[in-house]
Amino acid sequence: MRRKKGQEEIVGFVLIMVIVAVVILVFLGITIRRGNVVISESREIYQFLESGMEYTSDCEVRFAGDYSSLGELFGECLEGSKCLNEKTSCDVLNTTLKGLFEASWQVGSDRPIKAYKFNSIYSSDSSKEEIISLSKGNCTGRIRGASYLSPAFPGVIESTLELCY
Numbered sequence: 001m002r003r004k005k006g007q008e009e010i011v012g013f014v015l016i017m018v019i020v021a022v023v024i025l026v027f028l029g030i031t032i033r034r035g036n037v038v039i040s041e042s043r044e045i046y047q048f049l050e051s052g053m054e055y056t057s058d059c060e061v062r063f064a065g066d067y068s069s070l071g072e073l074f075g076e077c078l079e080g081s082k083c084l085n086e087k088t089s090c091d092v093l094n095t096t097l098k099g100l101f102e103a104s105w106q107v108g109s110d111r112p113i114k115a116y117k118f119n120s121i122y123s124s125d126s127s128k129e130e131i132i133s134l135s136k137g138n139c140t141g142r143i144r145g146a147s148y149l150s151p152a153f154p155g156v157i158e159s160t161l162e163l164c165y
Contacts, residue, residue, distance in 0.1 A: 039143045045161050046146035052100055053150065053159075059083035059092040070096060071150055074157050078122050078131055090132065097134060105163060107137045115139040115164040124155030131157065139164030 053071035061068050061081055068076060068089070073096070076089035083092055097118065107113050115137025122129045145162035 039145050039162060042144040042146050045144060045163060046148065048104065049146060049148035049159055049161055053148065055100060057092055057096045059089055061089065074120055074131055074150060075152050078152065093132060112165060113163050114141060117162045120157060120159040122152060122155055122157050137164065141165050
């Protein structure tokens with residue numbers, strides 16, 4: 001009789017271990033499927049965005065000599081304004097941002113920064129509208145990024161920059 005009780009306990013123990021192993025495998029499968037896309041906040045990128053908004057463009061919207069900053073151009077682009085030189089504010093914004101990114105973040109497969117993605121979206125209570133979106137490179141590694149908010153009555157413009165390492 002003793003022998004039978006010992007065998008039953010061993011079978012019960014093995015059964016519990018099998019159930020625990022299955023639960024662990026299911027948990028691992030769910031975790032791996034989700035992926036490891038973790039965007040860590042970067043103070044350096046936030047400061048880049050903050051100072052970039054003060055960068056002076058070559059667009060004069062109101063009168064000669066009144067050059068708009070990049071921060072102002074986001075609002076002008078949203079309104080569809082033109083510069084005095086007949087270029088659209090969106091074209092000037094696009095060109096100026098690309099130049100700023102190229103001068104500041106050297107992107108390439110042989111560089112520390114593999115890719116960047118920039119998005120600017122206007123949000124109000126009732127709607128969201130993309131102002132501009134720029135990207136370069138192929139992101140496969142870890143991501144660092146930051147967002148910068150600019151007031152744009154009655155909503156807000158959120159500009160987000162993500163760098164892939």
